[in-house]
Structures are given as C-alpha cells and as structure tokens.
Amino acid sequence: MDSFEQILQRMEAEYEEKSGGKVEDVSEVGLRLRVLAGELHRLGASLDWLERQAFPQTATGAQLDLHGAQRGVARRAASHATGTVSFSRYLPLSFDLVVPQGTVCATSGEPVVEYETTQDAVLEAGDLTVNVPVRAVVAGAAGNAAAGYVTTLVSAPTGINYASNQEAITGGRDPEEDDTYRRRVLDSIVRGGSGANAGYYQEIALAQPGVTLAQAVPRAGGAGTVTVYLWGEGVAPSGEVIAAVQAELEAQREIGVTVTVTAAQVLNLPIPVKVKLPSEVDFTWATAQVQQAVTAYFDTLGIGEAYLLTDITRAVLEAVPAEKVEFGAGLVEISPMNGTLIRPTSVTVEALS
The missing domain is CATH 1.20.890 (cAMP-dependent Protein Kinase, Chain A)
Known part of the structure; x- marks a missing residue:
C-alpha cells in the first residue's frame, strides 16, 4: 500500500x-x-x-473466528489450570475447621497467580492438613505452577497457618493462536467433510474438548468401519476424552458404519543434525536455534503424517545461515503410518568441518 x-x-x-x-x-x-x-x-x-x-489464509482475530464458524471449527478457548493445595496448621485443633469454596491462595513472587478452592473442605479435629482441589482464577498457561510454588494465603479462614501445593498445578492453556487455528480452518476446507468421508469424522473429533489432533481412517477394520485416532495437549487423551468422542461420533455416524476411537501411538526418534556454519556464527547460539526450529517443524506433523528430510533441512536453513546441512546415518525417511504421531526425543547438533 x-x-x-x-x-x-x-x-x-x-x-x-x-x-x-x-x-x-x-x-x-x-x-x-x-x-x-x-x-x-x-x-x-x-x-x-x-x-x-x-480470506482465511490471511485473516486474523475475530475475523478468522468468523471464517472458522462457517466451517463449524471453533477456536479453542483458554482453560483454567487445576490441581490440589494443602491447607495446614502448625498445631491440631480440637474441632473441625471448614475451608470454604472460594478460598484464595497465590504463588509467591512476581507475577502473582491466584487460585481458588472449587469445593468446601474440612480440616478435621486432630489433623494438621487438608487437601483441597483448586482452580486458577484466570484462565491461561500462566496458571500452571510447579510443586511448592503456591504458598501465599490470600483469603484463608482463621485457623489456617500456611498452604502449599505438593504437586504441580497443570492444565492451563492460552487461547488458540491464530496460526494454529488457521491451519485447522484451512484443513477443514481441504478435507471438505460431507458426512460420507473421513474428513467428516475428523472434524467432529477435533471439535471436542481435550483433542488437538485427529486422524480418521476409513475401512481400517474392513468395509463399513472408521477408526479415529486422537491426541491431546502434548499427551495421549484421557479415557474420559476418548469416551466422550466415541459417544459424539456414535450419535453422528452414518447408518451402518462402525466407529472406533482410540489414542494415537507416538513414534519417538532422535534427530541428529550436522551443520557447517560460517566462522562468524556462534555455534552455541546456532545449536539452540536449530533445536527450536526442528522441534517446531515436528510439531506441525499430524497423526499419520511422515517427515521429509528436505523439510527438516529447510527449517534448519531458515533458522541459521548454514552453508551445509547433513543428518546422522540412522535418520531416514519413513512411510506414513496410520495412527502414529512422530515426535523427536532429542535434537542433537554437530558441527561439520
């Protein structure tokens, strides 16, 4: 312009x-x-x-949401981190003490993240500690906290001396970013789910909470069958998620079609990369950039998709000014495998002379 x-x-x-x-x-x-x-x-x-x-290829924000709505693909909203916090006393009481729902505790230090109890709990007479489920007050990844970080009492009842989370508080997730959401919207356009193809079942599965990747394979168990493989937030989906997707697909499947829902299997591979760099490029910096770029590339692979060495090479060259890129002898291209998600166990970087 x-x-x-x-x-x-x-x-x-x-x-x-x-x-x-x-x-x-x-x-x-x-x-x-x-x-x-x-x-x-x-x-x-x-x-x-x-x-x-x-156009969905370039739309952003609320306008991208409208393109997704036309395809029935909603942006994944932020989720609240959840976990358990122990509310404790130094000395036991002779009576029961109620820790009411809505009691607030927080992390120490900056930034402060607050958590509230999601149900009433009772510290029984003679006990020193009661464990109470909590949820981050504000949704988002900032609510995730390592064990021992939630130690500040904000609105605890009189009689509670201190609090601590013995285990990590997890599950917080930021709203889906435009690039990730756009890829799902464009995938739905390419697949063109019609109620009679794999894309139809895949779109239904991806719309369910707790599902980030899905692959629908027609005739996996013979004629009249569809197998749907799922993956969650960096881990295999829980049994509850699989059951919920199974129930939803059963309600929307075609007549005479048997639908099976299962978790995808992960194929973990070490990725050995060798690069020749100009003398003025710091190798330590380049190593970090290559590891980040290669990991990001594999994160774009869906269930049943295979990697290409040319794509890994392109990712490396976009990250650092390498003069030459090679791979370890053990890394070879493999054919796509239904129900398999390929992820790197490690990305090692070696200097080429």
Whole structure:
C-alpha cells in the first residue's frame, strides 16, 4: 500500500503538471491536497485490511473466528489450570475447621497467580492438613505452577497457618493462536467433510474438548468401519476424552458404519543434525536455534503424517545461515503410518568441518 507521502507527491506532481504552478505547503491548494491525501491513505489502509480479512489464509482475530464458524471449527478457548493445595496448621485443633469454596491462595513472587478452592473442605479435629482441589482464577498457561510454588494465603479462614501445593498445578492453556487455528480452518476446507468421508469424522473429533489432533481412517477394520485416532495437549487423551468422542461420533455416524476411537501411538526418534556454519556464527547460539526450529517443524506433523528430510533441512536453513546441512546415518525417511504421531526425543547438533 502506498504511504501518505507517496500519495501526496503524486497528487502534487499531477497538479503542477496540469496547472503549471508550484504547490506550496501553506497554500490553500497545498492544504487541500494534504487533507485529501490523508483521507485516501486511510481509505487505502481500510481496503488493505478488508482484503486481508476476506480470506482465511490471511485473516486474523475475530475475523478468522468468523471464517472458522462457517466451517463449524471453533477456536479453542483458554482453560483454567487445576490441581490440589494443602491447607495446614502448625498445631491440631480440637474441632473441625471448614475451608470454604472460594478460598484464595497465590504463588509467591512476581507475577502473582491466584487460585481458588472449587469445593468446601474440612480440616478435621486432630489433623494438621487438608487437601483441597483448586482452580486458577484466570484462565491461561500462566496458571500452571510447579510443586511448592503456591504458598501465599490470600483469603484463608482463621485457623489456617500456611498452604502449599505438593504437586504441580497443570492444565492451563492460552487461547488458540491464530496460526494454529488457521491451519485447522484451512484443513477443514481441504478435507471438505460431507458426512460420507473421513474428513467428516475428523472434524467432529477435533471439535471436542481435550483433542488437538485427529486422524480418521476409513475401512481400517474392513468395509463399513472408521477408526479415529486422537491426541491431546502434548499427551495421549484421557479415557474420559476418548469416551466422550466415541459417544459424539456414535450419535453422528452414518447408518451402518462402525466407529472406533482410540489414542494415537507416538513414534519417538532422535534427530541428529550436522551443520557447517560460517566462522562468524556462534555455534552455541546456532545449536539452540536449530533445536527450536526442528522441534517446531515436528510439531506441525499430524497423526499419520511422515517427515521429509528436505523439510527438516529447510527449517534448519531458515533458522541459521548454514552453508551445509547433513543428518546422522540412522535418520531416514519413513512411510506414513496410520495412527502414529512422530515426535523427536532429542535434537542433537554437530558441527561439520
């Protein structure tokens, strides 16, 4: 898009060519041209924004959500971290003490993250500790906390001396980012679920909470069967998630089709990368960049998708100015395998001479 200065210069040049006079900045004509150029620039910016938002490939934010809604693909919302906090006393009491629902505790240090109890609990007479389930007050990944980090009492009842989480508080997730969400929207367009193909079952599975990846394989168990493989937030989905997806697919399956839902299997591979770098490039920095780039590439692979060495090479070259890229002898391309998710156990980087 043209800048304000470019628009103004063209208008002044055109005016001077037609009128034969020079445009002065403080003249009436000069002021009129500046105002008009500003409005034209604003109009151009609006049209440029509209063009980007018109297509899912370039849309962002709420406009991308609207494209997803047309395909029945919703952005995954932020989730609250959950866990357990122990509320304790130094000395036992002779009576029961209630820790009410909504009691707030927090992490120590900055930034402060608050958690609230999700149910009433009772510290019984003679006991020193009661374990209570908690949930982060604000949804998002910031609510995840390692063991021992939740130690501040904010609104505890009188009689509770201290608190601590003996185990990590997990499950917090930020809203799905545009790039990840866009990929799911575009995948739904490519698959074109029609109620009679694998894409139909895959879209239903991906719409369920706790599912981040899915693969539907027709005729996996013979004619009239569909097997759906699932993957969760970095781990295999729980039995509850699998059961929920199974129930949803049973309700929406085609007549005469048997649907089986199961967790995907993970194939972990070490990824040995060898790079030749210019002398001015720091090898330690390059190692970190290569490891991050290769890991990010594998994160883009879905269930049943295989990696290509050319794609790994491209990821490395985009991350560092390598003169040459090779791989260890044990790393070879493999054929796609249904129900299998390929992830690296480690990414090692070796310098080529």
